[in-house]
Amino acid sequence: MCLSIPSKIVEIDEDNMATVDTMGVRRKVSLDLMSDEAAIGDYVLIHIGFAMGKIDHEDALESLKVYEQMIIAMDEEERKALIDQDDHCSNRSL
């Protein structure tokens, strides 16, 4: 029942409805539950036809940086592990 794909508000229509774009698919949702002014360009979470909350774009991209660091760190360790394995390799002649 829960979809976590962020949707972007592309139009705000009458009667507190909005058109959102979810990975290229356009849908109409209600803004009744949105407390702050929802604006065009905002990312929102959609649940059964309602925008239920905003998604902090900066926050999500911040995570991206953390993960990139992690991947780089892992690669280093993987490289070390590889060298270590190589050092202890019994099949040197091959």
Add this chain to the structure above:
Amino acid sequence: MQDDKALFDIFRHPQTIRALSHKIHQEALKLSQPLKIMEVCGGHTHTIMKYGLKQLLPQMIEFIHGPGCPVCIMPKERIDQAIALARMSDTILLTLGDMIRVPGSQSSLVQERANGYDIRPLYSPMDALKIARENPTKNVIFFAIGFETTTPMTAAVILRADQENLHNLYFHINHVLVPPAVCAIMDDSQNRIDAFIGPSHVSVITGSQIYEPIAKRYGTPVVVSGFEPVDVMEGILKIIGQKNENRSEVEVQYSRAVTQGGNHKAQAMIDETMSVRENFRWRGLGDIAHSALRLRDEYAHFDAEVVFSQVLSYEPIDDHKLCICGSILKGLAKPIECTVFGTACTPNSPLGSCMVSSEGSCNAYYRYGSAL
């Protein structure tokens, strides 16, 4: 568009999942004993099974699948009530998604629809308003289900119906609450759960604050995580971090959508229209005090349980005797331990509720069983 995609993709990126797996393995070396983590919400169960996350984790980490699937916990007598309402003359019964397929004591809503009753699944509760307007001579009844995530949507529709003075729209409220269910499981002495992955979307509405009493009372970390595989892995890493530092706190991994206080407007709309029930019987878990909501007396004229009380029975009805959904919801058994799993009980002909919804444990095991 580049940004849109990044926003979504980063939380499914295989390399990130691997990096997190690596870190978890390292951190888990410091754990003094095995760790049983309950993912409260069925959405997380689904992610764990779909992405085979169990295989990426150290042996000493075990998942206990929690009760957070609104369809799975609906007791048969409530489904029978929906059927009784649908069978009244001049009635249209509305509900959400999978609920239509859950077996009651004799039948399901989908079977009743085949029998000719007007039962319609909704995409959005908002559509209930339109259906009521278009059918002024019919009683339109919305069989409302769901946890804190879905409750404000029902509240929004009630408030609009009130504004519009709609006289033919009624609500059968089955909205349930996460914290009392978690406490009921923890108070069951058979359980040893060391930490929780907190629900994603429930928390968008309620805020992470609702888990603070749980973390305190049971000394268990609660990490509110998103639904993507990277979110779940990062949530687990945070749990292990807390364990290693001897902390038991509420932490939010899903900070891009969850705040401590939640969506205040949605909370106010719920509070305006609904109050806490003395008691609600959960399928599998039994009676739990103060674990569900009902309409406030001011809105009694919208309440199907009040207006149509003459057709409703509250006699408790037990589950099929082979079905162990109850133990599964409590985290005491796994779906594969059920003798009819995948044989007499499949998603196409479910015997129990946990097989119906994609958020149900049995359903997730059936679909992604090959990943076991």
